[in-house]
Amino acid sequence: MDAFQQFLGSVFGDGASLVWTILKIMAIVAPLMAAVAYLTYFERKVIGYMQVRIGPNRVGYWGLLQPIADAVKLMFKEIIIPAGADRSLFLIAPMLAIVPALAAWAVLPFSDTLILADVDASLLYVMAIASLGVYGIILAGWASNSKYAFLGAMRSAAQLISYEVAMGMALITVLMVSNSLNLHDIVRAQGQGVFVDYGAGFLSWNWLPLLPMFVVYLVSGVAETNRAPFDMAEGEAEIVAGFHVEYSGMAFAIFFLAEYANMILISALTSLLFLGGWLSPVGFLPDSIFWLLAKISAVLFFFLWIRATFPRYRYDQVMRLGWKVFIPLCIVWIVVVGCWMMSPLNIWK
């Protein structure tokens, strides 16, 4: 690695650090895009088996080339711009949807040393960037100049804002117990505790002491990414396909990519904040990035599992769950954790 950096320094001179950063960004984004493509395959296979079907099995062995075929198909399709649409906003909207899903990865640590930007308030940064994702959806709905798209955008924007509040509240307890806004420190704080000394590190991760917040975060994450059973924005039976009903070809594909990239992002955040990130669950195995990847995959499987299991919520029920169940629960739990930390039973010293 050092030799490579020296080589870069000899080729690019002063610009070497810039080139090195760009290479690191590519090292994050390229596998992420591949993961997004294969997440669609994984989803179709998992849901297929859950519904006693086989899923895609025509392109390549076990259908493994299906995502590639889909991508090629979408790339060669025409992007149709509706007659009454606001042209520039119509084209900017998909970009606004995908950029936040990718930009948030800049501060995510992958292991003790693998991190692009180790900033102090990285969790705040992730929340700020994630809150921008709603613009892509709301603008897509408005710029399409279509009633279905507009209704879908309104629904989805209202839902995103509601669940963002619950998510932020759930994170407050995590910040309290780890005494930091830095994702790296949050993971490191989970590697300490009584159970770690016994070799059962997975019991000292945040999910156990903050179990209600873990559940709130996970469910809000599903709602935040507009996934079933909270996919009000799509609701095929009511509003056709929601905000992207007028999009075709690559513009549609970008929304698709953004949704799956957001899923992976939420899974990664859940793994880092509640499931100990790259920490090994048991004492006799070393910590490594593979644990993080395994945890992300497990959370993603959970996303697909509930999509195959639960029917879609009604819209007012979604709103009630967010505002009247999760937010009061979070507020109470913040007080409970605060009292717990001040009491002699404090386990986060």
Next chain:
Amino acid sequence: MDFKSFVFYFFSTILVLASLRVITARNPVHAVLFLVLAFVSGGGIWLLLDAEFLAMTLILVYVGAVMVLFLFVVMMLDINLDRLREGFWSYLPLGATVGALMALEMGVILGGSYLNLFESSVPSAASESNVKAIGRLIYTDYVYPFELASVILLVGIVAAIALTGRKRKPTKAIDPARQVLVKASDRLRIISMPAEKKE
């Protein structure tokens, strides 16, 4: 020009242009989006000043929540631009006065160091994390103003709910006792009407 000042001028240029477009854009939705752009560039400038907490909060609260709701409202409204322009000349004196006052205030603030208004120039960045420093101050030295501000916000929330909340009849359940007691005269009206003749 070092890289930092280049970034500063880059953000400032975008900020000024976006702010100009906010008041000149014909389409209100575009105007709101330019305001969002202005907020984001403002956040970038704050980041340059090491005020990362303020920058993130600006984006999280204003861009992520306030402007989205604003956009909601603007999209829903059917704004007629010609009607909006009608009273331009009659409102101009008032608007010009307010604008001149604001320009004067900004001038005083920006020229403050020249006029020796401030005790020190820009405060130096604290060594500890920005968030910690703000949190410590809010919950110790400024706890009463902070609580007061939160109470004012709470009053705002209560007022908004009181203004918009409507009492609705919770259910449409029927009382069987009243149903049984219904007489024909409550529901039915018999009108005697002379037969119409064919002309």
